[in-house]
Amino acid sequence: MSDLRKTLGLHVGLLLVLLALNWLLPAYHHGNLARIMVLASYAIGYNVLFGYTGLLSLGHAMFFAAGMYGMGLTVRHLGWSPAPAVLAGVGAGLVLSLVVGFLALRTTGVAFMIVTLMFAQAVFLTVLYFGEYTRGDEGFVIQQVDRILLGIDLTDPNNRYLAALLVFAICLLATFWLVRHRFGKTIIAIRENEDRTRMLGYDVFRHKLGAVVISGSISALAGATYGLLFGYAGATFASVQYSIFPLLWVLLGGAGTILGPFVGTLFMFYLIDLSSEITTAYMLIAGVTLVLLTLFAPQGLMGEVRARLFRWLP
Amino acid sequence: MLELRDIDVGYGQAQVLRQFSLNVEPGEIHCLMGRNGAGKTTTMKAIMGILPLSAGSILVGGVESNAVPAHKIPGLGIGYVPQGRRLFSELTVAQNLDIGLMAKGSNAGRSSKVLKGVLEVFPRLRERMEQRAQTLSGGEQQMLATARALCIEPDYLLLDEPTEGLQPSMIESIKQVAVKMRDRGVGVLLVEQHIKSVLSMADRVTFIENGRSRETVKPDDLRQDGTLLQKYVGL
Numbered sequence: 334m335s336d337l338r339k340t341l342g343l344h345v346g347l348l349l350v351l352l353a354l355n356w357l358l359p360a361y362h363h364g365n366l367a368r369i370m371v372l373a374s375y376a377i378g379y380n381v382l383f384g385y386t387g388l389l390s391l392g393h394a395m396f397f398a399a400g401m402y403g404m405g406l407t408v409r410h411l412g413w414s415p416a417p418a419v420l421a422g423v424g425a426g427l428v429l430s431l432v433v434g435f436l437a438l439r440t441t442g443v444a445f446m447i448v449t450l451m452f453a454q455a456v457f458l459t460v461l462y463f464g465e466y467t468r469g470d471e472g473f474v475i476q477q478v479d480r481i482l483l484g485i486d487l488t489d490p491n492n493r494y495l496a497a498l499l500v501f502a503i504c505l506l507a508t509f510w511l512v513r514h515r516f517g518k519t520i521i522a523i524r525e526n527e528d529r530t531r532m533l534g535y536d537v538f539r540h541k542l543g544a545v546v547i548s549g550s551i552s553a554l555a556g557a558t559y560g561l562l563f564g565y566a567g568a569t570f571a572s573v574q575y576s577i578f579p580l581l582w583v584l585l586g587g588a589g590t591i592l593g594p595f596v597g598t599l600f601m602f603y604l605i606d607l608s609s610e611i612t613t614a615y616m617l618i619a620g621v622t623l624v625l626l627t628l629f630a631p632q633g634l635m636g637e638v639r640a641r642l643f644r645w646l647p
Numbered sequence: 648m649l650e651l652r653d654i655d656v657g658y659g660q661a662q663v664l665r666q667f668s669l670n671v672e673p674g675e676i677h678c679l680m681g682r683n684g685a686g687k688t689t690t691m692k693a694i695m696g697i698l699p700l701s702a703g704s705i706l707v708g709g710v711e712s713n714a715v716p717a718h719k720i721p722g723l724g725i726g727y728v729p730q731g732r733r734l735f736s737e738l739t740v741a742q743n744l745d746i747g748l749m750a751k752g753s754n755a756g757r758s759s760k761v762l763k764g765v766l767e768v769f770p771r772l773r774e775r776m777e778q779r780a781q782t783l784s785g786g787e788q789q790m791l792a793t794a795r796a797l798c799i800e801p802d803y804l805l806l807d808e809p810t811e812g813l814q815p816s817m818i819e820s821i822k823q824v825a826v827k828m829r830d831r832g833v834g835v836l837l838v839e840q841h842i843k844s845v846l847s848m849a850d851r852v853t854f855i856e857n858g859r860s861r862e863t864v865k866p867d868d869l870r871q872d873g874t875l876l877q878k879y880v881g882l
Contacts (some may be wrong), residue, residue: 518745519749
């Protein structure tokens with residue numbers, strides 16, 4: 334069987350398993366998995382920039398929040414229906430990532446991390462400053478009546494799960510397509526050796542900017558979806574904590590692997606969930622596990638699987 | 648013709664090349680020789696636009712290349728194989744070549760034809776297509792770096808110390824590639840310290856000293872006058 338058929342089979346197979354789980358999982362895990370799929374979509378967006386392009390951002394929460402508030406504010410203040418509101422959220426993320434990318438990509442390495450962190454803090458403070466509209470720290474609820482998309486009630490757990498799966502599938506397959514085509518191969522080459530890529534005739538800046546915009550837009554889609562499916566938009570999602578999360582998920586799952594963001598998000602979510610049932614010092618368990626994983630699986634879970642078992646994994 | 652006209656190049660305040668001139672004709676191997684720090688690699692980097700000129704100009708087929716961004720210079724027909732190879736080490740041989748082929752922007756049919764031609768020059772790479780670049784031997788890595796540069800079908804090929812650290816059989820293979828390219832009409836600018844290679848394949852040799860081009864001679868002149876190598880290279 335060719336590598337393409339194997340990889341396509343694996344990814345489509347995962348989506349089919351997730352679809353089947355909609356009817357098999359108990360309510361608690363059903364709700365968790367819907368949340369995990371949306372957060373994994375965010376991690377997929379982060380992985381485009383960090384895993385495939387080699388750019389470490391510490392400010393991705395701004396894109397997630399741009400999507401969430403772009404959707405939430407248009408619903409709350411302009412009375413938009415969910416579909417155009419989600420598009421507004423993605424549009425907000427796209428424009429923000431274009432502007433931030435254009436400015437931040439003048440820097441590299443540590444400076445890039447700091448600049449993205451600063452931009453994210455500016456977005457966070459903006460959310461707090463305009464509390465009259467955003468309700469600041471407290472955030473705001475998106476009413477059930479505003480969460481009906483084309484006649485489908487997204488507050489219904491079944492619909493919510495399927496909507497989360499749809500967004501996750503779009504992000505997963507889009508990344509799968511991306512890394513197999515010219516643009517994706519070029520950003521991987523940039524990650525490997527930026528100067529050499531330039532010397533082969535590629536416009537490195539344009540490709541890196543494209544990666545920031547794609548990454549930011551996917552993150553914004555995840556943010557808009559999260560707000561819509563779980564009915565809430567809050568400043569926490571713009572905080573530095575939500576910039577660190579996708580980095581951890583991607584590192585744990587395997588940077589530069591298609592399935593890594595999902596595996597990392599799933600692992601981390603349940604690590605905290607299960608350890609918090611055992612002890613109040615659950616963050617200690619999570620921390621020690623993360624240290625052990627970093628020491629013994631430095632390429633992340635899927636990265637190790639690729640290195641040791643299945644070299645064909647994208 | 649690839650022509651460097653009185654170029655000045657430096658790193659910040661430190662000037663390396665001073666009114667340096669050189670030309671490479673299509674279908675010739677032009678070797679650049681000099682001591683360490685004389686400015687050989689700086690010359691290559693200046694041609695590729697990595698280092699800006701503070702004076703002078705570089706023309707590729709009559710087009711002033713120093714007026715275009717660095718990433719557009721390969722599109723003028725220049726392939727560059729830097730010192731140390733600089734491969735995409737985590738990627739396979741096939742992926743490395745693919746990046747080179749995509750750079751040309753050819754369609755699939757054309758790319759396939761170019762790849763076939765490149766693999767005819769480097770048949771050994773055909774057996775290594777799915778192997779990661781970092782796992783290749785030094786000689787194979789040099790072959791891959793050169794093959795990748797050939798994927799853009801250059802009119803001029805810049806080779807910076809291609810035989811450095813290679814065993815004799817590999818040196819011979821790399822030499823044959825340079826000769827094959829010359830025979831196809833490609834102009835080759837070669838930075839090389841391996842004097843036997845230079846004498847056996849170069850058409851002209853330019854000596855560089857303290858960033859200035861001192862003399863351009865033919866290999867026969869070197870054979871007859873041993874003092875030239877002593878004077879400029881210390882051999």
